Amino acid sequence: MASVKSQSDAFKVLVNWLRDSIREPEQFTVSYAGESSAFVRFNHAKVRQAGQVQQAGISLKLIDDGRHADLQITLSGEPETDLQRLAEGLQQLRETLPLLPQDPYLLLNHSGWQSKDVQTHPLPDTEAVVAEIAQAAEGLDLVGIYAAGPIARGFASSSGAFGWHQANSFNFDFSLFHENGEAVKASYAGHDWSSEGFAERFRQAREQLAFLGRPLRTLPPGQYRAYLAPAALEEIMGMLCWGGFSAQSIASKSSPLQKLYAGDQAFSPLVSLDEKVSDSLSPTFSGEGYPRSDLQLIIEGKAGEQLVGSRSAAEYGLTANGASGGEAPSALNMAAGELPQADILKQLGTGLYISNLWYLNFSDQPAARLTGMTRFATFWVENGEIQAPVSTMRFDDSAYSLLGSQLEALTAERELLLSASTYGQRNTSSALLPGALVSRLTLTL
Amino acid sequence: MFDFHPQLKQRFAALRTGAEFFSLRYVRESGQYLSVRKNVAEPPSLSRDEGAMLTVRVNGVEAYAATNDLSQQGLQAALERAEQQARRIKPHALLDLRDQPVSSDRADYFSPNVEQPFPSLSECFELLGAESASVPKDERLVNWEVSIGITHVEQIYLSSAGAELRQAQRFVYPGLDVTAYDGNDSQTRSLGRENFGQQGGADVISRCGLIGAGPQVADQALQLLLAPNTPQGPRDLLLMPDQMMLQIHESIGHPLELDRILGDERNYAGTSFVKTSDFGSLQYGSKLLNVTFDPGIPEELASYGHDDDGSAASKQFLIREGLLLRPLGGALSQFRAGLDGVANSRASSWNRAPIDRMANLNIEPGDQPLEQLIQGIENGILMSTNRSWSIDDARNKFQFGCEWGQLIENGELKGVVKNPNYRGISAHFWKSLRAVGNAGTTRVLGTPNCGKGEPNQVIRVGHASPACVFSHVDVFGGDA
Numbered sequence: 049m050a051s052v053k054s055q056s057d058a059f060k061v062l063v064n065w066l067r068d069s070i071r072e073p074e075q076f077t078v079s080y081a082g083e084s085s086a087f088v089r090f091n092h093a094k095v096r097q098a099g100q101v102q103q104a105g106i107s108l109k110l111i112d113d114g115r116h117a118d119l120q121i122t123l124s125g126e127p128e129t130d131l132q133r134l135a136e137g138l139q140q141l142r143e144t145l146p147l148l149p150q151d152p153y154l155l156l157n158h159s160g161w162q163s164k165d166v167q168t169h170p171l172p173d174t175e176a177v178v179a180e181i182a183q184a185a186e187g188l189d190l191v192g193i194y195a196a197g198p199i200a201r202g203f204a205s206s207s208g209a210f211g212w213h214q215a216n217s218f219n220f221d222f223s224l225f226h227e228n229g230e231a232v233k234a235s236y237a238g239h240d241w242s243s244e245g246f247a248e249r250f251r252q253a254r255e256q257l258a259f260l261g262r263p264l265r266t267l268p269p270g271q272y273r274a275y276l277a278p279a280a281l282e283e284i285m286g287m288l289c290w291g292g293f294s295a296q297s298i299a300s301k302s303s304p305l306q307k308l309y310a311g312d313q314a315f316s317p318l319v320s321l322d323e324k325v326s327d328s329l330s331p332t333f334s335g336e337g338y339p340r341s342d343l344q345l346i347i348e349g350k351a352g353e354q355l356v357g358s359r360s361a362a363e364y365g366l367t368a369n370g371a372s373g374g375e376a377p378s379a380l381n382m383a384a385g386e387l388p389q390a391d392i393l394k395q396l397g398t399g400l401y402i403s404n405l406w407y408l409n410f411s412d413q414p415a416a417r418l419t420g421m422t423r424f425a426t427f428w429v430e431n432g433e434i435q436a437p438v439s440t441m442r443f444d445d446s447a448y449s450l451l452g453s454q455l456e457a458l459t460a461e462r463e464l465l466l467s468a469s470t471y472g473q474r475n476t477s478s479a480l481l482p483g484a485l486v487s488r489l490t491l492t493l
Numbered sequence: 494m495f496d497f498h499p500q501l502k503q504r505f506a507a508l509r510t511g512a513e514f515f516s517l518r519y520v521r522e523s524g525q526y527l528s529v530r531k532n533v534a535e536p537p538s539l540s541r542d543e544g545a546m547l548t549v550r551v552n553g554v555e556a557y558a559a560t561n562d563l564s565q566q567g568l569q570a571a572l573e574r575a576e577q578q579a580r581r582i583k584p585h586a587l588l589d590l591r592d593q594p595v596s597s598d599r600a601d602y603f604s605p606n607v608e609q610p611f612p613s614l615s616e617c618f619e620l621l622g623a624e625s626a627s628v629p630k631d632e633r634l635v636n637w638e639v640s641i642g643i644t645h646v647e648q649i650y651l652s653s654a655g656a657e658l659r660q661a662q663r664f665v666y667p668g669l670d671v672t673a674y675d676g677n678d679s680q681t682r683s684l685g686r687e688n689f690g691q692q693g694g695a696d697v698i699s700r701c702g703l704i705g706a707g708p709q710v711a712d713q714a715l716q717l718l719l720a721p722n723t724p725q726g727p728r729d730l731l732l733m734p735d736q737m738m739l740q741i742h743e744s745i746g747h748p749l750e751l752d753r754i755l756g757d758e759r760n761y762a763g764t765s766f767v768k769t770s771d772f773g774s775l776q777y778g779s780k781l782l783n784v785t786f787d788p789g790i791p792e793e794l795a796s797y798g799h800d801d802d803g804s805a806a807s808k809q810f811l812i813r814e815g816l817l818l819r820p821l822g823g824a825l826s827q828f829r830a831g832l833d834g835v836a837n838s839r840a841s842s843w844n845r846a847p848i849d850r851m852a853n854l855n856i857e858p859g860d861q862p863l864e865q866l867i868q869g870i871e872n873g874i875l876m877s878t879n880r881s882w883s884i885d886d887a888r889n890k891f892q893f894g895c896e897w898g899q900l901i902e903n904g905e906l907k908g909v910v911k912n913p914n915y916r917g918i919s920a921h922f923w924k925s926l927r928a929v930g931n932a933g934t935t936r937v938l939g940t941p942n943c944g945k946g947e948p949n950q951v952i953r954v955g956h957a958s959p960a961c962v963f964s965h966v967d968v969f970g971g972d973a
Contacts, residue, residue: 087948091757094587099557100574101844101948103544109536120540125562133541140539147615149534175581182585192760193947221947223760231759300636301672301679312677406763409883411894412912412971414679419892421885423763440885442892442916446972470948493890493916 055082055104055200056212061127062106062134063204069138070206075111075156077209079335080104080202082123083474086174088194090222093185095178103473104200107335108134110141114150117141155362157337160208165332167215171196172241180243181220184250188257192222199474201331213331215239215476220246221468223424224253230260230437233279233404233424237466256403256425265428265436267491273399274489275392275429276450278463278481283405285321285380285479287418288447293323293345294375295360304416304447308351313416313448315349316455320383323355325370328379329466330476333370340370345377349452378477385458385482394432395457395485401427401434405443416447419492442493450486458482494608494661497521497543497563498649504565505651510572512549512579514595516652517568518801519545520843527614528640529621537614544843547571551579553591559844593828596803597655604662605791606694611663617641620704627707628671633718634711635674640686641698642666642941648801656803664794664953665697666690666941669706673714680717680911681880682710682896688735688878690939690953691792700792700937713897716909722970723898723910729873729927730915730966731866734936736895738956739879741854742943744919745777745784746954748888749811750945751822751830752849762945763886766920767817769830775817778923783857784812786821786835787957794939794955795852799836802847806836811854815923822849841950848946853939853955859929866928866962873901874968876913884919892916912971922963930959 059080066076082104089097104123109116121137123130177194196218203211219237234253236246276284291297292305307313323343325332333339336358344352355371372378387395400422408420419442426438446452459482469475497519505517521543528535545568546559556578560571612620624639643665650658668686672679684706691697698704732740748765752758755769767775788796788806799805804824811819822830823838826849839850867875881894898913899906917925939955 085948088582089757089947091587091755091759095582095585096587096757097555097557097846098578098582099559099846100571100578101559102571103559103561103844105542105561117537117539120538120542122542122544122561124564124567126564126567129564137541144537144539144614147613148537148618151536152533154536178582178585191756195948221760225759229764233760301674302636302681306679406886407883409881409892409894411881411892411914413881414677415972417972419881419883421883421890423886440887440890442883442885442890444892471944471951474948493892493918 056202058127059202062130065131065134067206073112075206077109077205077337079107080200081473082200083197085195085197085474088174088178090181090193091191093182093188093190108137108141110138110145111154111156112145114154115145115148116151116154117144117148153359153362155358155368157209157358158207161339163211163333163339165213167239169216169239171216171218177241180246184247189225190222191225192220194218194220195470195474199476203333203335203337205337209337211331211333215329217329219466219468224257226257226260228261228264230264231424232256232260235468259427259434260425260437262436264439266439267441269491269493271488271490273396274486275396275399275401276484276486277403278483279465280402280405281481281484282465282479283408283420284418284447284450285481287408287410288416289377293355293377295354295356295364295366296375298354299364304410304413306414307416311351315346315448315451317348318385318455318458319346319349319451321346322381323377323379324381325379329478330378334372336373338368338370343369380479380481382481384460384462387457387459387485389459389461392459392483392485393429393434396429397432398430400438400489401429411444417445418447419444441491443489444492445490450489451484454486454488455484456487457485495647495649495659498659501649502651504568507565508569508572510549510576512551512576514550514653515572516548516650516656517545518843519649521647522644522842524642524644526640526642527617527621528638529618529625530638531636532622532625534618534622542842546843546846547575549575549579550590551576552583553589554579554583554586555590556582557846588829593825595652595654598799598803598805599657600798602660602798604692606696607661607663609694611643612695624669624703624707628711629708631715633673633675633715635672637671637711639669650801650803652803658799658803660797662692663694664690664692664941665694667698667701667703669703669710671711671714673718675718678718680714682714682717683878684710687940687942688738688938690794690941691937692794692796693792697792717897717911720909720911723874723913723968725969727965728968729870730963730968731870731873731875731901731960732963733875733877733960734934734938734958735878736876736893737856737958737961738938739882739893741856741956741958742851742954743882743884744888744891744922746821746851746854748919749821750849750851751820751826751832751834754820755826755829758945761947763888766887766889769832771817772820772832773818776815777812777817778815779926780814781859781926781929782812782815782923783810785810785855785857786837787853787855788836790853790937790957793853793937793957794953796955800838800847801840802838804836804838809835821851823847839952841952845946845948845950848950850945850952851943851954853957855957856959856961858932858935858959860931861928862931863934863960866930866960867901867906868904869928870901870962871903874913875899875901875906876915881914889919891919910970913968914970915966915968917966925964925966926961927964928962930961932959934960
């Protein structure tokens with residue numbers, strides 16, 4: 049990918065061309081997404097597949113007389129070609145709008161806000177990282193992916209708004225497998241690769257791996273005390289974020305948290321959850337051109353604010369607060385509790401220590417009842433001591449139980465989990481979460 | 494169609510590299526998603542995308558570089574990045590591919606009716622608006638949406654071995670869903686959407702049954718709202734094709750993917766309860782179970798002539814009379830495992846490398862009409878239309894949920910029940926298959942949303958299946 053400045057400049061060229069080309073009363077918004085990514089897959093501590101991906105594109109919205117349509121265009125990085133694609137795209141939208149009815153839910157942000165957030169911390173050479181990983185993993189069965197490189201997001205409008213966000217980042221998401229098939233999962237991610245930091249993260253994973261060699265414990269279905277580590281809690285929060293806080297989902301009764309927002313259900317007063325954009329890795333502006341605010345989604349167990357995109361704002365008479373198109377959080381921040389990390393096993397006493405959950409879905413969505421699997425490093429604990437890894441089990445329980453009546457404590461320490469998702473493009477979402485001690489988790493299979 | 498082909502060929506011929514083998518896979522995709530929600534047209538979402546992936550093999554090590562820059566310089570730069578990558582990772586490479594054969598095939602593939610124009614945007618909105626307006630006025634109907642998604646894909650694969658493969662495909666996804674709410678519970682009934690996608694033109698909309706479906710789908714949402722919860726306990730289970738597709742996908746398709754069995758996906762999508770030694774010997778299901786990889790049903794979502802590594806695709810039995818025969822593994826996985834597989838090495842687009850994917854994975858029809866399937870059940874339940882899916886990383890312990898349930902007693906369909914869920918274990922579940930519907934019960938379905946791989950990829954898969962009956966399955970309802 050081109051340098052930060054040239055990328056930003058290239059986007060400005062397109063924006064200026066658009067500003068010159070639109071005809072009154074046309075308006076436009078245009079967002080930009082680009083990245084240059086190194087992807088290295090590992091299997092059996094060797095490189096299974098390696099590559100590099102360079103991509104960039106814009107999403108252009110043209111508005112005229114209350115009608116509007118969106119067009120995503122992949123850019124080539126070559127100025128002349130991209131201007132030609134933009135001109136063809138603008139023409140396609142101009143031909144499309146007269147075919148549409150006026151949109152009663154069109155709401156535009158007319159402010160000419162400006163935002164710039166550029167982080168250019170140098171990333172390590174991929175070859176050096178691969179060598180470091182290979183050395184650390186010698187004699188181990190490591191599998192996973194290293195993804196790294198610059199990511200850029202931009203926004204501009206005919207009202208004069210302009211935002212630019214650019215950051216270098218890496219994410220090494222990996223598992224270490226014991227020869228018995230059990231595994232521990234870990235990640236090392238951020239902006240600043242440190243050999244010491246990586247070695248420490250790797251050491252922690254190896255330490256857990258040692259416990260996995262013990263004979264596997266098979267549990268019968270039933271109810272168990274359990275500790276959900278932050279990565280396990282993230283899976284549950286991920287399900288609740290699937291429409292949970294979306295203004296449209298809440299209004300159209302498809303939110304798993306509709307009973308919370310209706311005041312018919314509540315979580316434990318220990319649960320407070322924010323969408324905290326400030327200090328997160330994601331852009332401070334949305335793809336539809338609104339500055340993103342910090343929001344209190346759950347306040348001491350009760351419903352707080354919703355994520356409101358412009359369309360929902362117009363339809364339901366709410367105020368847009370910079371939510372993305374899907375109205376899903378991307379910078380979760382859950383309040384810490386008081387349980388010290390060092391006391392987790394002691395407080396758990398006898399029960400399950402669950403490092404990760406996997407493949408969650410709803411058993412009954414309006415009731416926020418979830419099912420899913422244990423995966424990676426789940427241990428049986430007796431009298432505060434790890435006894436054995438536990439074979440894969442299915443749970444089926446209500447979020448109002450797990451994070452409500454059965455929630456005993458949240459940990460004082462929280463973990464920052466950076467998304468390793470790379471569907472279409474590298475994801476910039478994050479979650480800062482504590483672990484959760486619950487007095488009853490229902491296992492069914 | 495393929496108007497970039499001559500230029501691309503010329504640029505490919507001008508590429509310079511020290512690699513012993515290299516290929517270029519160019520993908521151009523355009524799409525539109527149109528929807529009407531509660532009688533209001535949503536703004537159309539249109540897209541144009543193109544790029545190319547260059548793959549090289551240097552001293553038996555493969556690497557790739559994907560680029561949005563299709564100029565001669567852009568392609569050459571990408572080729573050089575790939576070559577540099579291959580040389581750098583050589584000391585740590587898992588695979589030595591010096592002896593892996595490469596394709597030199599030349600062929601074209603087209604979706605059915607791909608050259609026929611699709612209804613215009615105005616015509617589509619007219620259809621969607623009419624269908625939306627046909628949803629009856631009832632204050633309990635709180636949300637409904639009618640949609641059509643269309644994607645055109647042109648792909649050109651060129652290789653230094655002389656391969657020249659072109660594909661032009663059109664994928665169509667009609668859909669409708671209606672949500673009913675009574676102040677406490679909400680129930681959604683849908684048609685199409687993630688459960689129904691096919692290749693073709695306007696014919697796909699007809700086959701989906703979208704036109705005129707609004708009142709019936711709305712009525713079923715209201716029926717669900719009034720229905721009791723699904724009773725808990727073991728019952729015989731009649732799965733309709735729009736749930737069978739999910740059952741096949743999760744508990745046959747994924748466990749048979751050879752890259753999972755070889756461990757590539759252990760950090761993300763997972764592993765498999767199937768081992769390489771099971772092929773040819775494992776009794777996967779009852780004698781009634783016949784599963785095929787079939788790229789030859791023209792309208793099915795993942796029908797094609799060659800996969801994205803250039804291997805020619807043909808119908809293969811993966812499971813015959815319940816016996817596991819063959820994995821879902823493309824040329825590379827076959828080379829690694831020493832097993833015969835299928836042509837299923839596929840990439841989601843130009844910016845992701847091919848891996849083993851499901852493509853079309855079907856259950857061959859049996860001999861019983863639907864009436865006979867129902868008559869053969871004393872204490873059972875019919876379930877239709879997937880809405881929830883969860884399975885462990887080895888693809889064994891599953892729990893699935895459907896939109897629609899109907900009890901079956903003494904060979905007759907009885908009342909509607911809501912929140913129908915069931916759970917089981919793949920390794921045992923398929924052995925409980927005790928009746929398979931005939932071709933009259935079969936539907937050709939598919940979804941664009943199969944996720945897998947690192948980096949992640951979402952891809953189109955097709956599933957054709959008859960209705961099937963399973964004995965003694967653990968079923969249960971919800972809380973509301």
